[in-house]
Each structure stands twice: as C-alpha cells, then as structure tokens.
Amino acid sequence: MNKKQKLELTWIGKENRPELEPRILLEDPEKSYHARHKVTKKDIFDNRLIFGDNLLALKALEQEFAGKVKCVYIDPPFNTGQAFEHYDDGLEHSLWLSLVRDRIQLLFRLLEPNGTIWVHLDDNEVHYLKVMMDEVIGRQNYITSISWRAADSSNNDAKQFSIDHNTILVYAKAPNWLSKPLPRKESDNKHYKNPDNDPRGPWFQGNLSSPNPRENLRYEIVSPRGKNIHPPANGWRWSKELMNKMIANGAIIFTKDGKRIIKKTYLADQGGLSPSSLWYNIDETGHNRQAKYELKKLFPGVNTADLFKTPKPEKLIKRIIEIATNPGDLVLDSFAGSGTTGAVAHKMGRRWIMVELGEHCHTHIIPRLKKVIDGEDPGGITKAVNWKGGGGFRYYRLAPSLLEKDKWDNWVINKSYNGAMLTEALCKLEGFTYAPGDSIYWQHGHSTEQDFIYVTTANLNHEQLQQLSDEVGSERTLVVLCTAFRARADRYPNLTVKKIPRAVLARCEWGHDDYSLRVENLPKAPLPKGQMGLFDDEMG
C-alpha cells in the first residue's frame, strides 16, 4: 500500500529536538533602568531585556507569556558564511535550520491568537525557511513575503546581480489575521481632485466595468438628455437596481454631454491604505546604511568599527509595528542585536521583550535604551512619533541549570540555588504559578484555586506530613516536593509527596547551557546502517 507522503524539507539532525529546561529568570536590578519621572500616564516600565541564549530564554518565558505576544520580529544571523565580529554567522545549513526551527516553534506558542511573526532574512536561507515554516507553523498561516529594499545604492561590481533586498516572511497565528491599515499621506491622495467643487470634497473617477464578463450586467442606461449609454464589454459593475440608487444619490453622475456616466469615489470615504508587500521607498522604511548612521549619531564618541555591524533601521521596525500592533501590545525580538526593536517599540508605546546573547547586550543595547528612556535619542523615529522619553526596563539573566553533577556523577540541586530560586524553579517545572503566600507557609504556588505546591529541602516524617494533610483539608490538594520523607507517600489522600531531584530528573536536559548558533552544536546525524563515519575506527 502507498504510504501517505507529505511535502517536507529534510536536513541532517532534523529529528533531534532538545528537551529544554524551563529555567527561571533572575533580575539584576543594577542593570535594570527606569526613568526618574513619569513623562506621560502611559509610560511602560515592565519591559524585559534578557541576556542569554534565546532558546532557553524563550522556554523560560513560555509559562508566563504563552498566547500573550502580539508581534514577534526576528532578524537571525543570515548564515552568509561571513565572519562578523559580534556573532558567529558562519553556520552550517542544517544546524541553522534546526536551531531556527526550534526557536520558531517556541515563538509561535508565545503569539496571541491575532499575533504575527516576522522573520527577516536574505537570499541565503529564506526559501528553505519558507518551506520549513510552512511545515512547523502551517502553510495556511503564511501571510506574505515582504521585499525590503536593504541597500540605498546598487553594487556595480556584482558579476551577476546586485542583491539589494532582504525578505521578511510573515506568518500569523490564525489564517484570518487582519493587518492594520497604514495612514494615508498627501502623495497617496494625488489622484483625488475636486473639479466641480463637490461639497463632499475631492474625488476620482472609479472603475465602472465588471471585472469579468457578466451578460446580466449588460444593460443600457438612459441619460437625462434621453441618450442611450451602452454598457462596457464585460457589463456594468453593479446591477440595474443599484445603479439607479447610485444615480439618485449622486454617487454616479452624467457628463455634461450626457454620453457617459462617472462614478465618484470620494477621498473622505477612504480609510487607511492596505500595506504593500514591496517596501521600496527608503524614506518610509529606511535601509541598512541608514541604520548604521542612526547608531553613529546616537553614539558619536564610539569608533565606527566598534558599532554594531548589522543593525536594522528604526523606520523598518516602525512599519512592522504599525501593521501588526496597537499601543500597549507586546512585541518580542529574540535576536536583539543593537536593540532596534525594543527602542522602536518603546518609542511607539508598545511593551517589549528582547533577548540577546552577545556581550553587546551590555555595550550596545543597555546604553541605547537608557538614551531612549532619558529622552536623549533624537534620531531614528523619535521625531516621527514625538517621543519625549520615559518608562523603563528590567534586565534579566537565565538562572543556571537547577541540577548539577556531584563528584560521584549524581545529579544534585545546584549549590548556587537559594530557597526562593529552588521553589520558583520547581513551581515552573511542575507547571504551577509561583506565588508564595505571606500567611500560609505551604502555599508556594498554585495550578488552580484548590491545588497548591510546597517545596522544602527538609526530610519530612509522618507527623509533619499528617499535619500538612490536616491543614490542607478535604477541599484542597497539595504537591509536596521535599529532599526526603520517612512515611508511606500514599497515606495522605490530599497530598502528592515527591522527592527532589528524583521527581524531575527525567523531565528535561540538565546542565545544558549552550544552544546557540554554533557549528559545534550541530546534532550528530545517525549513520545509515553499514556505513562508517569518517573518523570511526576501522576495527570498530
């Protein structure tokens, strides 16, 4: 029998999927930054900058932010093979696909039901990514590919083509997603005129003809002067009944000589513009050189060589945020680079989360955002959105792995974890919301109003467990995680007693800190039966 085949892209290591540890995030208040004064009532302070590998960071965000992000924009390393100073961009195709796939899967889970994900790439991988994203997200969720003019001038030394554009793939959480219309500009209204001083304002002659041949729409119209007006070849655009209504209400008028009709399409009736998939106008969506210039202007004292090499212009991100979000919505960029997405989201009154693993998180992003918050960034989109400063962000890093190996090669709780960290980490692992109560010592978190979790490093005996069970009562249940217990676990109907770390050992990969885009991280492909690896010992 024929096996049902599916259309898919295959690559080395595609089937390997990391079992990620849901880490907790630790705030470093020294690096967090907030404006001293409120600038407006709408200032946003709870933005997040996370320093670390984005795969672990996205996993860390999953519990709190699944279904809450309105717009994801990512600009991952393009895999061009060029050596960039700020990150390792020379990636093997398979590795690149695996690592981007794992991130996209997590990002998609974070999207709101009417959210979108925008992935910025160049010619190197975009076609592979399209096929892979169709598989991971669903082809029905694909919205479009935007061609963004990245270069303001062409490369005349190019032997084949001067590649002047990048592609931004847009996918929505739900296929029926609607874009927000863009505001009209003077130049969009050029063809609206008012030659007859119509009190309803400027208008232009709309199309009268049916797009397809329609015999039933081929009828004669008689002008007030008694002249017969013949239908266009395909017929009129509207039924005779509707046509008569439009003539009566002045939406359709006759020319002076009575030989033609005109459909007036009024500017006043037009809403915003549907966004185009071609972003060619560098005044509207910027270009790469402009992005570097923006950074140079922001940090005039820094050598050009020390500035971030591949920033995107603020205007580009502004366009995306305009189409995909409303003020107050949450925007996420897990390949933050120089922090353009956060800076633009901040200036546009959107909440944001950014993740960056490179040291430029500290040397580029934090100083940039401080300037934005202090109202000392006059460049980019500042004037266009009338940004005056305000708000702030919290800086986080990923906690180390909850478990580490001791000298006998056993997994034990990481020594750097204090009680609060341990409790929060275990709540996350068990799927409970961390919410330690002030009054009841055993309520460290909850999954429902009746179901609680208690974490302790104590060795609990029967009396202690019985006391807990009595306090919890018959209306509630409690998961007890302790390092040891001396009693029969099944003796207390309202308690589930488990030992740590044993209870969580099989839950995920422990002690794995580096999932970054590095060739060393390439998953090993299983060799076909009978085939030897290049470096395998001939003798086995």
Ligand SMILES: C[S@@+](CC[C@H](N)C(=O)[O-])C[C@H]1O[C@@H](n2cnc3c(N)ncnc32)[C@H](O)[C@@H]1O
């Ligand atoms: C092309 S840059 C993004 C530029 C950004 N759009 C801007 O406007 O500045 C890609 C960024 O992704 C970061 N990156 C690469 N792998 C990462 C990972 N595993 N976790 C977090 N960031 C990563 C790199 O350090 C680099 O800063």
